[in-house]
Amino acid sequence: MLDSAVKNQALLAMAAALEAKTPKILQANFLDRQRARQNKLSAALLDRLTLNEKRVQAMAEGLRALTKLPDPNNRVLEKIRRPNGLRIEKISVPLGVIATIYEARPNVTADAAGLCFKAGSASLLRGGSDAAESNKIIAATLRQALQARGLPPDIIQNIESADRHAVGELLNLREYIDLLIPRGGAGLIQKVVRESSIPVIETGTGNCHVYVDESARLKKALNIALNAKLSRPSVCNAAETLLVHEKIAAKFLPQILQAYQKAGVKIHGCVKTRKYNPAVLPATPEDYAREYLDLEIAVKVVADIDEALEHIYRYGTKHSEAIVTENKQNAEKFLQKVDAAAALVNASTRFVDGGEFGFGCEIGISTQKLHARGPMGLRELMSYKYFVHGKGQIRK
Amino acid sequence: MLDSAVKNQALLAMAAALEAKTPKILQANFLDRQRARQNKLSAALLDRLTLNEKRVQAMAEGLRALTKLPDPNNRVLEKIRRPNGLRIEKISVPLGVIATIYEARPNVTADAAGLCFKAGSASLLRGGSDAAESNKIIAATLRQALQARGLPPDIIQNIESADRHAVGELLNLREYIDLLIPRGGAGLIQKVVRESSIPVIETGTGNCHVYVDESARLKKALNIALNAKLSRPSVCNAAETLLVHEKIAAKFLPQILQAYQKAGVKIHGCVKTRKYNPAVLPATPEDYAREYLDLEIAVKVVADIDEALEHIYRYGTKHSEAIVTENKQNAEKFLQKVDAAAALVNASTRFVDGGEFGFGCEIGISTQKLHARGPMGLRELMSYKYFVHGKGQIRK
Numbered sequence: 001m002l003d004s005a006v007k008n009q010a011l012l013a014m015a016a017a018l019e020a021k022t023p024k025i026l027q028a029n030f031l032d033r034q035r036a037r038q039n040k041l042s043a044a045l046l047d048r049l050t051l052n053e054k055r056v057q058a059m060a061e062g063l064r065a066l067t068k069l070p071d072p073n074n075r076v077l078e079k080i081r082r083p084n085g086l087r088i089e090k091i092s093v094p095l096g097v098i099a100t101i102y103e104a105r106p107n108v109t110a111d112a113a114g115l116c117f118k119a120g121s122a123s124l125l126r127g128g129s130d131a132a133e134s135n136k137i138i139a140a141t142l143r144q145a146l147q148a149r150g151l152p153p154d155i156i157q158n159i160e161s162a163d164r165h166a167v168g169e170l171l172n173l174r175e176y177i178d179l180l181i182p183r184g185g186a187g188l189i190q191k192v193v194r195e196s197s198i199p200v201i202e203t204g205t206g207n208c209h210v211y212v213d214e215s216a217r218l219k220k221a222l223n224i225a226l227n228a229k230l231s232r233p234s235v236c237n238a239a240e241t242l243l244v245h246e247k248i249a250a251k252f253l254p255q256i257l258q259a260y261q262k263a264g265v266k267i268h269g270c271v272k273t274r275k276y277n278p279a280v281l282p283a284t285p286e287d288y289a290r291e292y293l294d295l296e297i298a299v300k301v302v303a304d305i306d307e308a309l310e311h312i313y314r315y316g317t318k319h320s321e322a323i324v325t326e327n328k329q330n331a332e333k334f335l336q337k338v339d340a341a342a343a344l345v346n347a348s349t350r351f352v353d354g355g356e357f358g359f360g361c362e363i364g365i366s367t368q369k370l371h372a373r374g375p376m377g378l379r380e381l382m383s384y385k386y387f388v389h390g391k392g393q394i395r396k
Numbered sequence: 397m398l399d400s401a402v403k404n405q406a407l408l409a410m411a412a413a414l415e416a417k418t419p420k421i422l423q424a425n426f427l428d429r430q431r432a433r434q435n436k437l438s439a440a441l442l443d444r445l446t447l448n449e450k451r452v453q454a455m456a457e458g459l460r461a462l463t464k465l466p467d468p469n470n471r472v473l474e475k476i477r478r479p480n481g482l483r484i485e486k487i488s489v490p491l492g493v494i495a496t497i498y499e500a501r502p503n504v505t506a507d508a509a510g511l512c513f514k515a516g517s518a519s520l521l522r523g524g525s526d527a528a529e530s531n532k533i534i535a536a537t538l539r540q541a542l543q544a545r546g547l548p549p550d551i552i553q554n555i556e557s558a559d560r561h562a563v564g565e566l567l568n569l570r571e572y573i574d575l576l577i578p579r580g581g582a583g584l585i586q587k588v589v590r591e592s593s594i595p596v597i598e599t600g601t602g603n604c605h606v607y608v609d610e611s612a613r614l615k616k617a618l619n620i621a622l623n624a625k626l627s628r629p630s631v632c633n634a635a636e637t638l639l640v641h642e643k644i645a646a647k648f649l650p651q652i653l654q655a656y657q658k659a660g661v662k663i664h665g666c667v668k669t670r671k672y673n674p675a676v677l678p679a680t681p682e683d684y685a686r687e688y689l690d691l692e693i694a695v696k697v698v699a700d701i702d703e704a705l706e707h708i709y710r711y712g713t714k715h716s717e718a719i720v721t722e723n724k725q726n727a728e729k730f731l732q733k734v735d736a737a738a739a740l741v742n743a744s745t746r747f748v749d750g751g752e753f754g755f756g757c758e759i760g761i762s763t764q765k766l767h768a769r770g771p772m773g774l775r776e777l778m779s780y781k782y783f784v785h786g787k788g789q790i791r792k
Binding site: 395 | 482484491570575593595620622627732736738741742746747752765770779780781782786787
């Protein structure tokens with residue numbers, strides 16, 4: 001196990017190495033983008049693939065930020081003293097080897113490698129093939145920085161094989177890999193979940209709702225509904241459906257629909273919603289189920305909080321769900337009943353994030369219930385182990 | 397979510413119902429055993445299958461014991477206060493639906509159902525087909541007790557289909573099942589791990605070692621080595637290999653080998669071990685890898701603690717590993733370096749157990765690193781959820 005200071009020095013060295021290699025990284029990224037354009041990659045995906053000086057700088061800063069966080073390893077999580085004199089300690093330990101499979105976003109290569117390294121684990125990285133050249137040089141740079149400090153470079157490994165079967169094989173190396181984190185679209189995640197025998201943590205599918213209750217303050221509701229949709233539509237904690245109590249609909253809907261329209265949001269609404277604005281398109285069940293990740297939203301009028309909860313139960317992805325209400329009982333009911341990683345009262349869904357929760361970083365937001373739920377920071381990348389201290393005790 | 401008192405009353409009702417139904421349960425069990433004998437089930441498996449009045453009583457007592465344990469649900473695990481005024485609480489919540497697949501041990505039907513019920517989860521039970529009649533009546537009895545108290549009986553479900561494909565289908569109901577726990581032999585566990593898309597927790601394979609260090613006190617070492625092997629050879633936390641530092645071998649080995657022999661233990665030893673006792677059989681690598689679960693053990697002389705750690709790394713199953721030593725540095729080294737759910741200093745491996753750890757019960761001992769490691773009690777059967785309390789906060 002590496003000492004905390006050794007890890008932090010190495011992270012600083014990795015950051016400096018990325019900065020020093022910026023020209024080569026941008027050159028490799030240029031080749032990726034050239035090929036990606038030939039492959040007709042969409043503008044949004046091209047943007048995610050694109051690196052520039054500022055983005056390389058941001059990767060380096062991400063690594064530096066990790067050095068400020070407490071070491072999650074070797075912490076005493078619990079002490080138990082037994083009547084027979086046994087002293088039991090529950091101690092945090094690294095998971096071991098963490099594999100991350102992600103789309104063509106080269107910044108994830110540095111992020112995931114850094115997080116796993118700080119958490120004491122080795123990382124296996126498999127990014128989207130459109131970013132192959134970028135990932136190769138970024139991983140090589142990080143590995144060189146490790147080696148220059150006398151550390152084994154193989155604790156960061158980029159899987160370069162262009163062969164798609166490589167992923168299939170990876171998914172079954174249970175003996176060697178302790179955790180597999182798929183980051184990306186629902187298709188990738190489902191494939192990994194179906195095919196992997198390695199424990200997987202599902203992250204990032206967020207069909208999040210904002211429910212505006214009868215008693216909501218108008219101003220709060222407007223702020224939250226706008227912020228949840230508009231502050232960054234492409235991320236998983238952005239709202240995708242707005243649910244409105246029918247008794248507040250006449251006051252609230254005209255304002256919010258107009259505000260959305262003004263911001264260029266395409267709106268799919270139920271019959272009642274459409275009465276308040278002729279530009280609203282009719283909403284289908286598919287519209288309620290979609291994670292738009294874009295300037296697009298579904299809006300539905302509901303009879304009460306129970307209908308809101310039912311709707312969320314049917315269409316939600318167990319990510320983040322918000323209620324706007326001044327009614328304490330309804331707030332409590334919503335918190336208790338909604339089945340999601342995070343339930344929010346009078347706050348934007350956009351706060352469900354490792355940084356905003358004070359974790360300092362995150363590798364993703366888990367939407368499953370095992371091991372970790374919600375934002376996963378360093379602590380959520382750890383396992384634990386029991387130390388049992390005896391004086392010769394035997395069991396009767 | 398059921399109230400704690402409601403759950404405890406129901407558990408008492410289930411216990412009473414099992415006792416009241418004892419004659420019918422024994423009748424069903426008689427049919428199972430009749431068929432099992434025709435199917436040439438081994439004596440050991442027949443014993444595990446067998447119920448009698450005392451064993452039914454023990455199942456009932458197990459359910460009653462659960463009522464004494466604190467409710468693991470709705471506990472505040474952590475409170476976070478953010479600079480923007482957001483109050484975040486991390487709250488324990490049930491996993492949802494827990495499926496348990498196990499061999500022909502009808503007592504597991506009541507145990508697993510009771511544990512999951514107390515943990516707030518529904519249970520799906522699939523026991524070995526040799527115990528089909530017993531499982532059917534036990535599950536029906538528990539369900540009737542729930543129904544009589546106005547609770548939905550379907551929160552305990554026994555999968556009765558004799559069709560082996562039923563398990564295959566179960567393994568892929570990821571949408572409906574939150575956790576799958578295979579209990580039983582390595583074959584069953586590996587099948588489940590390979591085929592399931594549902595999160596699995598591996599339990600119970602224990603190739604556990606006792607390492608007697610150079611500085612060990614002879615008496616402690618003898619007690620621990622005997623207890624770890626003999627107190628209950630058929631369970632996963634029993635020792636399967638004894639490792640002995642070469643400098644203590646001449647003093648320790650003659651005594652322990654004789655003691656094992658006297659107790660009827662079959663011994664597989666390395667060349668050095670065999671010098672101390674002519675009855676010791678030569679040990680092969682397969683002998684070091686085997687989980688005997690019987691009066692049988694492998695014994696090896698090692699040069700030092702490092703060779704002991706290497707041996708454990710190669711052959712261990714990450715369950716429970718013990719060192720007997722008076723050397724504090726070696727104790728610390730062993731605790732830190734050995735890759736197992738539990739590392740013990742001067743104590744028998746047999747203590748790695750939910751009851752002995754003070755958890756009050758256990759559904760198994762996890763040998764994987766994700767979610768829960770080591771003994772799994774009620775707390776390890778829970779998930780969590782974040783409650784975020786705001787006053788209208790939006791994200792910049």
